[in-house]
Amino acid sequence: MALNAHALVAITDARGVIIEVNDNFCNISQYSREELTGQTHRIINSGYHPKAFFKDLWQTIARNEVWSGDICNRAKDGSLYWVQSTMVPLVGKNGKPERYIAIRADITSKKDAEATTRHIALHDALTGLPNRRLMTKRLKSAISIKEQQPGYGALLLMDLDYFKEVNDMLGHDVGDELLQQTALRLSRSVRDTDTVARFGGDEFVIILDNLGVNIDIATSNAKSIGEGVRMAVTDPYHLGHHQLEVTPSVGVVLFNNENEDSQELLKQADIALYAAKEAGRNQLLFFEPALQIETIKRTLLAQDLRQAIDKKELVLFYQPIVNAQHQIQGVEALLRWLHPQHGLVTPDTFILLAEEQGLIVPIGEWVLETACKQLAIWQQDPKHKALTMAVNISVRQLNQTNFVDMVKQTLARTGACSKQLMLEITESIFQDNVSSAIAKMNALREEGIRFSLDDFGTGYSSLTFLKRLPIDNLKIDKSFVDDILDDSRSLAIALALISLAKDLKIQVIAEGIETPEQMKWLQRNGCDFFQGYLFSKALHPSDLHKVLENTALP
Template structure:
């Protein structure tokens, strides 16, 4: 009897332990049990809470009631194949609750086998991992997407490019890289604010995404640069090139259409470089470099265009790179010198000169500013080079002051936007004036309109500081940039230089005549004199005199010459 009582007590204790385990299990795990046909025959409260279905709605149903559509049919076929053969299945499943919300579970499905070795029941034990998956999704978004535009980022594009290259050996399948940036985006940022610039970048991203058809990876490369990886262009090189160029042109036209932001109409263009590749040229670093070379050429050719990389371009870039390296040594090796181009009045009397720098390259001969000024701006050499030209010009003025025939000549020196923006610019001008002892009223600094694209008020103050030194200030290439009459009347200028593009069509082109007439009248109304650049014919000179232009400069009057030849000006030879 005692033994029977002990057995009963042990049974009660065991049942209690099982019940406690069940309670604890139900608090943590999402459990359902299905019969051999997959019909739900039992489920706990957490399963009902997670699925949003009542127990009555679930019993007798298969788990298909929770199908989210995320997984393929093959996924479930493989799962069923495993458990129906008696194997335990473990994995992650995305389900859909009754209210339509998706949720993720980590599931273990255990088949219970009958005497014949076949499953008679399946118990599925699940853990909710929705928050973990969301966190992983957010991490993925941060890791592979651009936070501003939502586009994929450069790291993802590089990963996809590497994958494309690795998958392509022997396939002879062509792809393309398209690299673009927004022309003069910095000006948009400076003039209209970074908030508007950011909104423009988002809309650019949206337009690029709308042109993708499935075999493109659209990414923001950084700043205002975007890159598109295009795959599956076929095995014919010409067809692949045609497809890539066609897409690039679609992009160019799409980004050239008006943007509407904050009630404003924003007009911009883009420059595009592209390179086509196959398994024969599969170095991803080189491919990106080639796309960048093509983009640079598109900018050099006037922007708002598509440029395709080729071997000739590679040679040009290589030469440019060598020239950039040579430029580093040129100032130290005293390879620069200055030529002087005469500026005359309407009687053809010399009134001054413009100092124009030249580079006597040791192997390439004489190079003009167009060959190296952009390079000097890229590597920062423009500041010491500009200072050297300015000091050379001041020393020349001092020399001219010793001769009564040249003592009253003015000398103009070009100042780049980067040089003017340097915080030490005014100080450097002051020191050069003091060091050389030049009469500052005979020195004229020529600024381009691009100087006034950003921080206009600060630049006006800087111009006034220059004027206080006694130096004259001119606005170069007037009419080709971003002149605003609102600012023009406030600028402490002495002179406007009429750009040669308006002089070229005189006197035949009626539009050039109208523009030139207006600019001269405007300048005179502001108390400014006008120098016409690019005077190449007597007819142009005579017409400009009739329009009231004050001073004249161009090849018809005199080419840039050494100082010895420049001062020997003979108007009777014209």
């Protein structure tokens, strides 16, 4: 009676044929007593356990030993249930089992809870995809199996271009929905045998196997699947009231050896992903050893850059800005890095590196401090006190909450005149909080500081923002000046920029001037100030002092 109240009971003969069951067994299996009697336990076999599992069970009880374990069974309606089973042999006078008594307890809810816990531990909560832990486990398995199954597999590392901007502009809810839809697209773009996992943030990992034993075929197959993934992600997204077009960058690395290291493969895929970003984004690139060498160089250079200020390796050069009479009106401060081993490192290399490493803010503050010190020195000389100093300001600097106070404190500390300071910004501020940027600019203009808009027309220019921005100067980019005499479109753009600036009461500076013909055209069409190699390259402070003694340039 106690067993019937709390347990599932079944008795079989020596052959395993059921001869008696209790009501609990019938209820959980959904079979009647008549349907079960005369059958073996195959009637409730779920197929979950391998044959070896039951072989061990029968060998144990055939030795007159008690067997205990958890078994997954299948009910009549096809649903699965778990039981904790104890099977006891009833031994006859001949010493052999005559009956087997199975006492079971329903542990389905416990197993479900365990399965849920395992799923949570191994899957990403937002997308439902395997997480980094499960992905690493599957990658190691895909690598190790190469000993028995030769051939190539591939690891793809993908992230979404400009995902941070989506989060910042539209909010994290939209960003999360974008990640969920991306996960769904990725899962639909690969084969059933492939693994799609969320690596973290907006990064996803795809593990491909069985790509072929020939490297050319494997490369082609990996590229085909990867391009399919890339194209799937680039289709427009409909997120609430927003329609977005998002592009991915993908890094790919092949593997075919059981001795390869999973973490090293991830590093190589990351290197290829970075190269895809460098190539302009929305690209799929394969890892090559040369990329790793370049990455190591960049890593070492980044380490050196962190110490460059303290080691006094950074220096400001100054390029003169002249009027129509070639008289120097001011200079633009241009940062240079004099590396002890590599010599002069070009700004287009280390400025981007500074952005990536989060160093652009302290470096930018050093540039402003140094430029203001020079400006203060000039103000002590009657011949040079009217010179202006243009200093480039990055978007990240402008976005700092203390930016206005930092500039004011720098001016006070150095003694530089605010009216002679020109801060140069680029149209990339349009991608961020424009209202906040404008408020900061207005606060500094009240202190006498002026602003110049650099590189206007080279990106996603907005005339609406141009109307709102409190700027004093507009610079025509070198890319237009270069072709101004040969390309009708460059000419038209330059004319339009000059006309627009004049209508807005903004002065125009043309940069990158290299020939007298360019100078004459720009002067004839209304440019106010000029800058370029025609007059002078960027000069070391000691060379600039010599030039300033003669305030006019050839």
